[in-house]
Amino acid sequence: MPRTSEVGHAKNVANLQKLKVQVNVYTLYNPPIDIKVANLQTLFTNASAKLAKVEEKRNANKNAITIRQNAFVNLKSTCTRTMNLLEILGLPQGTIDQAKSLNRTIQGGQKKTTTPPEGGQPTNTVSTSR
Secondary structure, eight states: OOOOOOSTHHHHHHHHHHHHHHHHHOTTOOOSSSOOHHHHHHHHHHHHHHHHHHHHHHHHHHHHHHHHHHHTTTHHHHHHHHHHHHHHTTOOHHHHHHHHHHHHHHHTOOOOOOOOOTTSOOOOOOOOOO
16 A cells, blocks of 8 residues: 655645646736746656656565565574574584574674672673674
8 A cells, every 4th residue: 555645745746736737727827937837737747757656666665675574573483493402402512602692693682791700890791783
C-alpha cells in the first residue's frame, strides 16, 4: 500500500496544479515573462512524473529493507541453539570462549563485567562493538 506524503515536493506539485487551474480559469492572464499556460502544464506533467518515480523507488527501497530484516529474524535463536550444542559437545574451553565471543558480536551483547581487583583500580576493557 503506497503511502502519500503531503510535505515537501508533493505539496509543491499540488500547489503547482492549483496555480495551473487558476491560470486556466483567469482569461486575462498574460505574464510579461515566459510563464505561459502551456509551460505550466509541461512543468506540472514533468513534476508529477518525477514525483511518481521517487515514490516508486522509495517503496522499492522499503521492500528491500523489509526483506533484509526478515532474513535475520531467527538469527538470535539460531545462535543461542548453536552455542548450547557446542557446550554439549564438550569442546575445549578456548573453542567455546571463541564461539561465545562471536555470538556476542553477532547478537550485540557485552561480556559480563568482572569485579575490580583488590587495589581498587578497574582494568581497561576492550569493546566488542564494531
